[in-house]
Amino acid sequence: MISLVNSADSALRTRAQRVIPGGLWGHMNAANLPEGYPQYFAHANGCRLTDVDGRSFVDLMCAWGPIILGHRNPLVEAAVHEQSMQGDCMNGPGPILVELAELVVDMVPHADWCLFGKNGTDATTSCVTIARAGTGRRKVLVARGAYHGAVPWCSPSVAGVTEEDRAHLLHYRYNDLASVDAAMERAGADLAAIVVSAFRHDFGFTQELPTPEFAHHLRSVCDATGAALVVDDVRAGFRLDLRGSWERLGVRPDLSAWSKAIANGYALSAVTGRDWLRQAATEIFTTGSFWCSAVSMAAAVATLTELRRLDAPAHMRLMGERLRQGLAERAAHHGLAITQTGPVQMPTLLFQDDPEWQKGSAFCAETLRHGAYLHPKHNMFLSCAHTAADIDAVLDAADAGFRFIAR
Numbered sequence: 001m002i003s004l005v006n007s008a009d010s011a012l013r014t015r016a017q018r019v020i021p022g023g024l025w026g027h028m029n030a031a032n033l034p035e036g037y038p039q040y041f042a043h044a045n046g047c048r049l050t051d052v053d054g055r056s057f058v059d060l061m062c063a064w065g066p067i068i069l070g071h072r073n074p075l076v077e078a079a080v081h082e083q084s085m086q087g088d089c090m091n092g093p094g095p096i097l098v099e100l101a102e103l104v105v106d107m108v109p110h111a112d113w114c115l116f117g118k119n120g121t122d123a124t125t126s127c128v129t130i131a132r133a134g135t136g137r138r139k140v141l142v143a144r145g146a147y148h149g150a151v152p153w154c155s156p157s158v159a160g161v162t163e164e165d166r167a168h169l170l171h172y173r174y175n176d177l178a179s180v181d182a183a184m185e186r187a188g189a190d191l192a193a194i195v196v197s198a199f200r201h202d203f204g205f206t207q208e209l210p211t212p213e214f215a216h217h218l219r220s221v222c223d224a225t226g227a228a229l230v231v232d233d234v235r236a237g238f239r240l241d242l243r244g245s246w247e248r249l250g251v252r253p254d255l256s257a258w259s260k261a262i263a264n265g266y267a268l269s270a271v272t273g274r275d276w277l278r279q280a281a282t283e284i285f286t287t288g289s290f291w292c293s294a295v296s297m298a299a300a301v302a303t304l305t306e307l308r309r310l311d312a313p314a315h316m317r318l319m320g321e322r323l324r325q326g327l328a329e330r331a332a333h334h335g336l337a338i339t340q341t342g343p344v345q346m347p348t349l350l351f352q353d354d355p356e357w358q359k360g361s362a363f364c365a366e367t368l369r370h371g372a373y374l375h376p377k378h379n380m381f382l383s384c385a386h387t388a389a390d391i392d393a394v395l396d397a398a399d400a401g402f403r404f405i406a407r
């Protein structure tokens, strides 16, 4: 094991402490990493990631979601190269904008139109704004503990956030119909939208798929009140179903927010919506200096086209099942009680009786030393670049991790 004290990673962390508050912001802050995890990476290819100290890992985080075809996918990189030779940030979009919008509207059944931004937060925030503009109402229901982005209306931190920023938010519990009805009651005639994640993927907790009753209930109460149903598909979008994560449930949202995997690592997000909100989406003012940049749109067209050709969700499901079954067998072999939840393409592994994630963190640290990058609290991500051999390499590394915990 490389001594972290003299590593290139620790030298960068030391320099960063002087010029970057806390060394790094948000979810990538070192405080959130298990012991021995690198913070800085040198390069990545396919499902392999190499840190600045030359250690290489099979990657099960996929940049926390954006990487879906694999790092530096050749088709995406070729499209990026070609577009960047033409122009990226110009006085307006390139023709690729229309091509991309046509592709998204074609792929996503509920989408009558779409618009693009850079980050998932842009998309979720635009959804809320469009729903309010379209209904002329203010109240928005969100699930308690759900993540929808990093601006005051939805940030997980209260630092710098005022009560007024969240004055019109009401909370329900995921999959709990009675809590939805109670929040609806409080919203009264002022309900603009219900925002819901594709599944319950809260940090550090057992993941929950939406029950059909829950999904259909949200749809019917929105229909009854004229509020917009907003599915936040930023994290799960294109991994579970290329048509949108709730399509299999037979529930179509009025608005959906997308980002992470849409352009295989290039900065892009999308809002898709139905016709009744087209006028509202026209009236709101939403834009950004870089929102019309052509390169990430070219990356998105290449990514979505390839995801379709590969039937990407099916491949990731197969690899995810292999991973889930292999982890269950190996944990059992070592006499360890683990809980695996979430869709297999986006698995979460927690140890039982591990409220502070100490076992999970020690397991991940040991697994990392054997060449696989897992996460002890957050859901992980499969990609199309993971082969059966890569999953088996992860399982071998995890076996070492389990053995360490069992001792």
Ligand SMILES: *Cc1c(COP(=O)(O)O)cnc(C)c1O
Pocket (backbone or CB within 6 Å): 118, 119, 120, 121, 122, 124, 147, 148, 149, 150, 197, 232, 233, 234, 235, 259, 260
């Ligand atoms: C990541 C995420 C967001 C925010 O996306 P950013 O690109 O980080 O702004 C919103 N919703 C969900 C469910 C996410 O996972």
